Amino acid sequence: MRKRNKTISIRCTDDEYSCVHRKAEQHGLKLNEFVLKAALGKKIIVAEGLAEVVKQQKAVGNNLNQLVRLAHEGRVRVVDLKPVLEQYTSATALLANALREVK
Numbered sequence: 001m002r003k004r005n006k007t008i009s010i011r012c013t014d015d016e017y018s019c020v021h022r023k024a025e026q027h028g029l030k031l032n033e034f035v036l037k038a039a040l041g042k043k044i045i046v047a048e049g050l051a052e053v054v055k056q057q058k059a060v061g062n063n064l065n066q067l068v069r070l071a072h073e074g075r076v077r078v079v080d081l082k083p084v085l086e087q088y089t090s091a092t093a094l095l096a097n098a099l100r101e102v103k
Contacts (some may be wrong), residue, residue, distance in 0.1 A: 029044070052094060060087045063084050067081075
């Protein structure tokens with residue numbers, strides 16, 4: 001990774017600082033990351049809802065692992081996968097919506 005060893009110092013009013021700081025927070029970036037991306041003309045992407053998708057995907061994965069373990073132990077013979085499928089479908093829909101917003 002490149003080491004950032006140069007400092008840029010700028011002057012701004014209280015209002016300008018508040019505005020830039022607020023926008024950085026809205027985008028989930030540190031102030032220096034936000035300013036650099038904006039100055040270099042890079043896209044600033046907000047990945048809202050991503051934490052919820054990851055949480056749901058982990059839950060589905062845990063459920064599947066538990067079912068497989070129980071099946072291997074012979075403690076489960078018939079598995080109703082409908083609830084697991086519904087969780088997976090919901091998580092996939094959230095992920096698809098997040099990706100559409102990015103594009």
